[in-house]
Amino acid sequence: MKNEKSLKIYEEAVKYIPGGVNSPVRAFKSVGLDPIFIDRAHGSRIYDVDGNEYIDYICSWGPLMLGHSPKEIVQGIEEVVAKGTSYGVPTEIEVDMAKIIVEAYPAIDQVRMVNSGTEATMSALRVARAYTNRNKILKFEGCYHGHSDALLVKSGSGTITYGVPTSPGVPDDVVKDTLVCRYNDLDAVREIFKNQGHEIAAIIVETVAGNMGVVSGTQEFLQLLRDITKEYNTVLIFDEVITGFRLNYSSSIGYFGIKPDMVCFGKIIGAGLPVGAYGGTKEIMSMVSPVGPVYQAGTLSGNPLAMYMGKKNLEILRDNPQIYLELEEKAKRLEAGLRNNIEKLGLNYTINRAGSLVCLFFAKGPINNYDDVTKCDVDKFNKYFKELINKGILLAPTQFEAMFLSNAHKNEDIDYTINASYEALKAAHN
Numbered sequence: 001m002k003n004e005k006s007l008k009i010y011e012e013a014v015k016y017i018p019g020g021v022n023s024p025v026r027a028f029k030s031v032g033l034d035p036i037f038i039d040r041a042h043g044s045r046i047y048d049v050d051g052n053e054y055i056d057y058i059c060s061w062g063p064l065m066l067g068h069s070p071k072e073i074v075q076g077i078e079e080v081v082a083k084g085t086s087y088g089v090p091t092e093i094e095v096d097m098a099k100i101i102v103e104a105y106p107a108i109d110q111v112r113m114v115n116s117g118t119e120a121t122m123s124a125l126r127v128a129r130a131y132t133n134r135n136k137i138l139k140f141e142g143c144y145h146g147h148s149d150a151l152l153v154k155s156g157s158g159t160i161t162y163g164v165p166t167s168p169g170v171p172d173d174v175v176k177d178t179l180v181c182r183y184n185d186l187d188a189v190r191e192i193f194k195n196q197g198h199e200i201a202a203i204i205v206e207t208v209a210g211n212m213g214v215v216s217g218t219q220e221f222l223q224l225l226r227d228i229t230k231e232y233n234t235v236l237i238f239d240e241v242i243t244g245f246r247l248n249y250s251s252s253i254g255y256f257g258i259k260p261d262m263v264c265f266g267k268i269i270g271a272g273l274p275v276g277a278y279g280g281t282k283e284i285m286s287m288v289s290p291v292g293p294v295y296q297a298g299t300l301s302g303n304p305l306a307m308y309m310g311k312k313n314l315e316i317l318r319d320n321p322q323i324y325l326e327l328e329e330k331a332k333r334l335e336a337g338l339r340n341n342i343e344k345l346g347l348n349y350t351i352n353r354a355g356s357l358v359c360l361f362f363a364k365g366p367i368n369n370y371d372d373v374t375k376c377d378v379d380k381f382n383k384y385f386k387e388l389i390n391k392g393i394l395l396a397p398t399q400f401e402a403m404f405l406s407n408a409h410k411n412e413d414i415d416y417t418i419n420a421s422y423e424a425l426k427a428a429h430n
């Protein structure tokens with residue numbers, strides 16, 4: 001694999017950007033490589049500046065349900081730009097967007113657009129705290145909810161990859177009200193509520209934890225969260241930044257049949273442009289300024305380009321339910337192929353899948369929580385990653401992330417991936 005051009009850019013990048021990247025996992029440091037710099041992408045393929053072509057399973061970490069730059073979404077964007085890129089006063093498309101989201105997600109009446117998943121979760125918690133007049137929040141080990149201070153406690157994603165699940169720079173005082181339980185641990189949740197339930201403003205949870213590989217919340221666990229939050233008048237927040245519009249068009253509500261009080265979205269609702277949103281019942285969202293006292297704002301919130309792309313993405317997903325069926329079939333094909341590989345090679349590894357999120361854990365299962373995930377053989381994963389990138393397959397450069405499938409991935413891509421994965425696994429264990 002040629003990498004002269006990427007290396008040259010990287011040498012410049014590290015002079016001006018910490019680690020040469022604008023988000024830590026992009027550095028490829030965890031797999032012992034230097035980052036590749038991207039030139040362009042289309043469909044399931046991504047191309048770096050050295051001309052290498054990869055089947056892309058990062059897919060921008062989730063937003064690209066239809067693959068890179070799908071014509072049906074990007075066409076017309078030039079006209080939007082020509083009319084203006086940001087106004088700072090309302091536009092009709094923001095209303096259309098809010099309506100589409102609210103109609104898709106039967107637990108909420110209103111939604112506020114923001115610019116990232118981090119902003120969405122941070123703002124939702126502020127609202128939930130004000131609504132309940134309580135300070136404590138409960139999150140789960142290995143769940144990542146963005147990098148706002150109060151949530152950067154025992155989190156997942158890049159924080160596990162780089163071994164800093166709780167970040168320095170976050171004052172103890174800021175996180176003293178952040179309680180943490182083990183994911184999928186019903187007794188731990190019961191215990192914490194028995195002792196402090198009346199002080200807990202909100203539970204925030206990824207219904208499928210996509211930031212420690214792929215670990216699905218069990219039905220019993222999610223139902224307990226629903227029941228116990230009702231009992232204690234605590235707000236249940238589903239962080240659907242990854243799962244939203246991915247598991248299903250109605251997201252976790254359709255997938256698990258459980259409705260939260262509030263929801264956070266990101267990624268897919270912007271189709272690759274910077275976007276987030278949080279929503280809730282009318283009563284809860286009435287807390288938000290200018291109706292209520294909770295301040296939350298954004299210069300670029302509801303940006304017309306992001307709304308244009310996001311709206312089109314959601315409309316396509318809404319009007320073409322077969323996309324979810326096709327994706328499910330592709331993901332099943334990938335899962336079966338990977339499972340067959342590990343069986344053929346006699347490896348005691350685990351594959352978790354939820355819809356189009358797939359993860360091959362280099363550890364014996366079952367994998368239900370952060371402790372299970374940390375048993376993975378990361379050295380072997382790193383070797384596997386290197387073998388695969390040389391074969392033209394781009395995984396997230398860490399064991400602790402999902403493979404994101406898009407509907408642009410074709411069966412041939414998947415079959416190629418399965419064969420390459422077999423060879424890469426074999427080579428990683430030699």
Ligand code: PLP
Nearest residue numbers: 116117118144145146241242266
């Ligand atoms: N919540 C979840 C579940 C996420 O996966 C992420 C990012 O990966 C976030 C929140 C933060 O979103 P953003 O990176 O857009 O700030």
